[in-house]
Amino acid sequence: MTNQTPARSTAQPAPAGSSTPPAPARSTSVRHNLGTVVGFEFGRTVKKRRFWIATLAIPVVIAIVVLLVFVSNSTTAASEDAQKDAAVSFTYTDDSGLIPADLASAMGGRIADDPAAALQDVKAGLTEAYFAYPSDPVTTPIKVYGADQGIFANGRYDAVATQLLVTAAKAKVGSPQLTAIASGNVRTEAQTFRDGQAAGGIGSVMPPLMFLLIFYVTLILLSNQMLNSTLEEKENRVTEMILTTLNPTTLIIGKVIALFMVGLVQMLVFLTPVAVGYIFFREKLAFPDFDLSALSFEPGPLIVGALLLLGGFTVFTGVLVAIGAVMPTAKDAGTIFGPLMALIFIPFYTLGLIVSDPHSPIVQVFTYFPLSAPVTAMLRNGFGTLSPVESTIVIAELFITGALILRLAVHLFRYGSIQYTSKLSISGTFRRRTAPTGK
Template identity: 50%
Template sequence: MRRHALREVLTFEVRRTLTKKRFWLSTLLVPGLIVVVFAISIASGSSSDAASQERSNAQFSFEYVDPAQLIDPALAQAAGGTAVDDAENAIERVESGAVTAFFAYPADPATQAIEVYGVNEGIFGNGKYAAAASSLLKASATERVGSPQLTSIIQGATATHTTTFEDGRVAGGIESVIPPMLYVMLLYIVIVLMGNQMLTATVEEKENRVTEMILTTIRAKTLLVGKVISLFVIGFVQMLVFAIPIGVGYVFFRDKVNIPDVDFAALEFQPRPMIIGALLLLGSFSLFTATLVAIVSSHLVSYVRARGEGLGVSVRDGWLGRPERVVILGLTVALSPAIAALQEPLSAHPM
């Protein structure tokens, strides 16, 4: 009978929660935001690459001044540029529309900015002028050095990959620490969304299920155990809902997500840390669920007993069935003489 009642309670609680629209709205909110962030990141990355490629391929006529003689004339002519001596006259020609753009290269580009003037082509179209001016200067510097590799080294465009060893094995770096930390994020998300569900699952029974508990064979202990197990099941469902879009995004779109200084393709999923993280997630969620339900249900059980006795129903579990009540009763009896001794002087000298 007890197993049958526990199964009925578990089935009822899980079905009741999973059929609520509010539950799915709150559960799908976070995965939906994750999908939106991934979509925006992928779209922005694609549009940025396309815009950068379009700007680099854009051809237009321009004039430039180069007092430091850093610009290669052949490269400038191939890009559509013409060297001039009068900067003021060149700016006026841009204002009148006779020339599309004018670049005023400084004497020291390392400390001074390149002044760029051009015909307005909108917020997004005007970026091609600065891109063309910078590209021409970099190309001229590379041509003068004579080696693109040396130019990249001078500009600091070098990458390093560090491998460390521990006990004869390759030790995981920061790339192996990030994946287990996802369990922490998952735990906090589930706790935030499940906290209200845990409280509602027990507190609402004062109004909805008291009569059923008294008039049927379902004991309070069976009901609460079924609720705890149902909360585990519901929490596991939420974890799956959160983990599935993250896993799909990592497997299929990790190379397309454009987040600065984060390389998802370099993450390392080591079995031992991932298993330990999963066990810690399960243990932490179990501890939180059991503690919260125990605190709330202790008031519920007392309320049910009081209602049952008020209706003339005999309650089988007395105060001996609650060990904490035995401890509290023992402490009360032991401390009652001291409490009475303290009350006498206080009553003799009222404040």
């Protein structure tokens, strides 16, 4: 059914010539109605079993992946250590003259007089392995021959051959300090300055970028719910009844507030296991040992990051609610939903340019285009390339654009709430709004 007349929640004016005054708008109940909408939308969402399944699925999957990676890394490291320390009976020839006979003997090796005979012994199964060290191991590879023990077990031949040469080279140097320096095992301690003050370095980059992580996680978890917030009532054919008692603005704002509250719940569910695991089970789960004292929490970038997060959330929420108001079904809305969500990942394709040349034309376009501005601006804010003037412009743009889009979403929902069979014509809603009314 397609209804061309928007549903209204306030009382209609009295007919022309009537002595009865128009009924007053229910402004005193707006706050009560808003609270009712927020409570209803939030309650019905968190009471759904599929909501908790979807919410808990992410931390559970992450926990499983982390556990598998930990087990895999532990197994791989143990296998590599075992291969390095494996006792292999081998013969070798040394054209480099670097390997002492006593060191090779301690590792299970003996020198071979004839390379061809040594290789033949390996083929015949008389010797486990044969290593042929060239005169210049830097430019010429070591020839390693061994009896087949399986794909993974065969790796111990390379490990033993390499370990023998490395140990011999360290012994030739004769100085642990020179050996460490030659291996690149040196540390530096850098300090940079900005405007005469010590800059925070990488420690000042991480805290503002946390807002970008929250933005992505929130949109991934809530985007489908944002889209369906207005579609669900349309598909259930109940919007006409709802709008007889509720103003569309109150309904949409209530849904947006409820979505924000649901997002907070999901973020807490998502972060709580990580925090608990890090605080109480860090050693058992092999969490990286983060030095939190190295983080620099500068108020300016943190405030800008929080405002960019709220502004970006407002813009995308308004866009998704507007799409739901225009489209008759979730299937129809999905054709726009996919490309729209892809826009938030496009700035990452120019990450190198954002970091190295933030004032290039393409970065400037991404900084000020409303759908790419949140991600681009949060990246630039984290890396310290977003000036106060630019951050003010982008934040103002996001909040103004978000407010306008939400206003448009309310207008579209007013006209498209009971248009169940076809996509709403946006331009047609403005023409109908200005057209003269009559029976």
